[in-house]
Amino acid sequence: MRTRTPVKSGICLLGALIASLLAVPADAGQEDNSLVVAFAKPLTTVDRLYSIQREGLILSRLTDDGLFYVNPDTLEFEPLAAESYEWVNQTRLEVTVRDDVTFHDGSPMTADDVVYTYEWVLNDDADTSRGPVIQSWLESVEKVGPRTVRFNLRLPYPMALRDMAISIPVRKEGTYDGVEGRQNSAEDRPLNGIGPYRIKSFSAGREIVIERFDNYYQASPKANPAIDTMVFRVIPDQGTQQAELLSGGIDLMMDVPPDVADNISHLPGVRRKEGNDIRIGYITLDAGGYADPDSPFTNRKVRQAINYAINREEITRYLVRGSAEVIDFACHPRQFGCEADGPRYDYDPEKAKKLLAEAGYPDGFSFKLWAYREKIIAEAVVSNLKAIGLDVDLRFVKLNVFAKVRNDKDMGAFFASYGSGGTADASASTGVHFAESSARNYSGDPALADTVLAAERTIDTQERKRLYRQALNRIAEQAYWVPLFSYSQNYLLAPGLEFPVPKDGVPRFWQASWSEQ
Incomplete structure (x- = not known):
C-alpha cells in the first residue's frame, strides 16, 4: 500500500533523490481519507494484554477501550467504558459499566465481560504482559449488580485507575477459552475490541490496517473520529521513512530526531510539529x-x-x-x-x-x-x-x-x-x-x-x-x-494533516483529520 523504494539512512538526502520524490503527489491519504503512519518497531501482536511496546499502546487506544482512559488535555484518569466509579474505602473500588458499548462482533459489553477480563489477568496461567503488576495490588473482582463490578484491592493503590486505563482493555467473556498463555495473542485470533477502530488486517512485522467502527458508542470522548482507515507500516530505517514521507508513501513520522527534522522540515510537502x-x-x-x-x-x-x-x-x-x-x-x-x-x-x-x-x-x-x-x-x-x-x-x-x-x-x-x-x-x-x-x-x-x-x-x-x-x-x-x-517530540506530517501533539508523548490518532482545501 503506497510503498516506495527504500533508501539508505542518513540525515542528508541526495538532491536528485529529493527532486524525484517531490514529483510524486503527497496527498493520497487526503484523497481517500486514510492515514498512513510509520512504526519504527514491529508489533508481534495486536492484543494489548500481551504487549508492553509503545507501538502497542498507540494502537490499543484506537482498537480498544478500558474502563478508564487518560484525558489528553488534563492527563487525568477518567471513566471510558465505565460510566462512573466510587472508592468505597481505601481498598474497595466499585465501577458502574456503561450499557451502550458494543464489541466489534456486534455483541454488547456487560459487567460479566469486565469480570472475565480481570479474572483472566489475575490468572497466572494466562501469562499476560502486565499480569504480575495487576496481581500485586488486585485481590479479586466480582459482579455485585447488573452493571456494577467490585474490585477488591490487596492494599491501597492510588495508581489502580492508571493501570486499568493503560494496561487492561475489556475483552468479551470467553475470548481466551480453549487456549493457553501467550498463544492467546497468535495472529490467527482476530481482535474483538470495543475501540473506535477495528482490525482489518495484520501482517506481523510489516503492516497493520484498521478501519473505523461505525457502532462505537457516542458517549465516548473518542466517538466519531474523522479518518476512515489507518495503516501502520513498519519502517525501521529513518532514511526510508523520510523518503516515504516525501513521496506520499506515509503521512506521518514520529519520534523524529531534531537534526533530521531540521534538515527536511523546510522542504515542500512536509510540515513539522513539536511538543513536550x-x-x-x-x-x-x-x-x-x-x-x-x-x-x-x-x-x-x-x-x-x-x-x-x-x-x-x-x-x-x-x-x-x-x-x-x-x-x-x-x-x-x-x-x-x-x-x-x-x-x-x-x-x-x-x-x-x-x-x-x-x-x-x-x-x-x-x-x-x-x-x-x-x-x-x-x-x-x-x-x-x-x-x-x-x-x-x-x-x-x-x-x-x-x-x-x-x-x-x-x-x-x-x-x-x-x-x-x-x-x-x-x-x-x-x-x-x-x-x-x-x-x-x-x-x-x-x-x-x-x-x-x-x-x-x-x-x-x-x-x-x-x-x-x-x-x-x-x-x-x-x-x-x-x-x-x-x-x-518532533513529528513530520504531510500537508493538510491535522494532528494535536500529545502532552505525554503518546499520540492519539483518533484526533487526527484532514483539513479542507
Missing part, C-alpha cells in the same frame, strides 16, 4: 557504593559538584532543543506530585571545583560514565566534567548491555532517560527510580525508599503530594541524581 514529552533525561550517581564501596560518589559534596558542573541550560537549548526544558527534580513538572522546594543546582564550575577540593579530590578522579542513547549529549556532559578536572571515560553501549550492567548495580554513574510510560504521576518516575527493590535505585537510602513506598500506599491526594515533596527534597539535598531536561 513526559520523558526526562538524568544522571544517576552511585551514592550507595554498590559498584564500589570506596567510590567518590558516596561523598555528598562530590555528587553536588557533579550537579554544579553540568551546563544543563546549554545542553537543553542547543542539543535537545524544541520545547525541552531544564528540570530540577527527579520527575517531570507535568506529573502529579512533582512539586518540591529543595536545592536547585545552577551551572557553576568554580563552585564544583571548590566542593571537589573540600571532599578531598582537589586533583579530581577517574570514573566511567555509562550511556546508551544520545551520544552527543553524553559527550557534552563528559566535556563539562572534564572542565572541572575529572577524568571521565564514556562507556557508550547498546541498551541490552547497559541494562544488564545497571541491573547488576555495577555502574558508578550513568546517563539515561525515562518516559514513565506516559504517566503524569510522580510514582512513575520518582517511585520507579527510588523504590527499595528497583535496579535503578543507587541511593542506598532506605528512609527515602520508605517515603516513596508510603506515597504509593495511600489514595489521599494531599498526603501523596506531601510525601513526594519530602522524597524529592531528599533526593535534591543529597544530590543522588543530576536531573537534566525534559524531552521534545
Whole structure:
C-alpha cells in the first residue's frame, strides 16, 4: 500500500533523490481519507494484554477501550467504558459499566465481560504482559449488580485507575477459552475490541490496517473520529521513512530526531510539529557504593559538584532543543506530585571545583560514565566534567548491555532517560527510580525508599503530594541524581494533516483529520 523504494539512512538526502520524490503527489491519504503512519518497531501482536511496546499502546487506544482512559488535555484518569466509579474505602473500588458499548462482533459489553477480563489477568496461567503488576495490588473482582463490578484491592493503590486505563482493555467473556498463555495473542485470533477502530488486517512485522467502527458508542470522548482507515507500516530505517514521507508513501513520522527534522522540515510537502514529552533525561550517581564501596560518589559534596558542573541550560537549548526544558527534580513538572522546594543546582564550575577540593579530590578522579542513547549529549556532559578536572571515560553501549550492567548495580554513574510510560504521576518516575527493590535505585537510602513506598500506599491526594515533596527534597539535598531536561517530540506530517501533539508523548490518532482545501 503506497510503498516506495527504500533508501539508505542518513540525515542528508541526495538532491536528485529529493527532486524525484517531490514529483510524486503527497496527498493520497487526503484523497481517500486514510492515514498512513510509520512504526519504527514491529508489533508481534495486536492484543494489548500481551504487549508492553509503545507501538502497542498507540494502537490499543484506537482498537480498544478500558474502563478508564487518560484525558489528553488534563492527563487525568477518567471513566471510558465505565460510566462512573466510587472508592468505597481505601481498598474497595466499585465501577458502574456503561450499557451502550458494543464489541466489534456486534455483541454488547456487560459487567460479566469486565469480570472475565480481570479474572483472566489475575490468572497466572494466562501469562499476560502486565499480569504480575495487576496481581500485586488486585485481590479479586466480582459482579455485585447488573452493571456494577467490585474490585477488591490487596492494599491501597492510588495508581489502580492508571493501570486499568493503560494496561487492561475489556475483552468479551470467553475470548481466551480453549487456549493457553501467550498463544492467546497468535495472529490467527482476530481482535474483538470495543475501540473506535477495528482490525482489518495484520501482517506481523510489516503492516497493520484498521478501519473505523461505525457502532462505537457516542458517549465516548473518542466517538466519531474523522479518518476512515489507518495503516501502520513498519519502517525501521529513518532514511526510508523520510523518503516515504516525501513521496506520499506515509503521512506521518514520529519520534523524529531534531537534526533530521531540521534538515527536511523546510522542504515542500512536509510540515513539522513539536511538543513536550513526559520523558526526562538524568544522571544517576552511585551514592550507595554498590559498584564500589570506596567510590567518590558516596561523598555528598562530590555528587553536588557533579550537579554544579553540568551546563544543563546549554545542553537543553542547543542539543535537545524544541520545547525541552531544564528540570530540577527527579520527575517531570507535568506529573502529579512533582512539586518540591529543595536545592536547585545552577551551572557553576568554580563552585564544583571548590566542593571537589573540600571532599578531598582537589586533583579530581577517574570514573566511567555509562550511556546508551544520545551520544552527543553524553559527550557534552563528559566535556563539562572534564572542565572541572575529572577524568571521565564514556562507556557508550547498546541498551541490552547497559541494562544488564545497571541491573547488576555495577555502574558508578550513568546517563539515561525515562518516559514513565506516559504517566503524569510522580510514582512513575520518582517511585520507579527510588523504590527499595528497583535496579535503578543507587541511593542506598532506605528512609527515602520508605517515603516513596508510603506515597504509593495511600489514595489521599494531599498526603501523596506531601510525601513526594519530602522524597524529592531528599533526593535534591543529597544530590543522588543530576536531573537534566525534559524531552521534545518532533513529528513530520504531510500537508493538510491535522494532528494535536500529545502532552505525554503518546499520540492519539483518533484526533487526527484532514483539513479542507
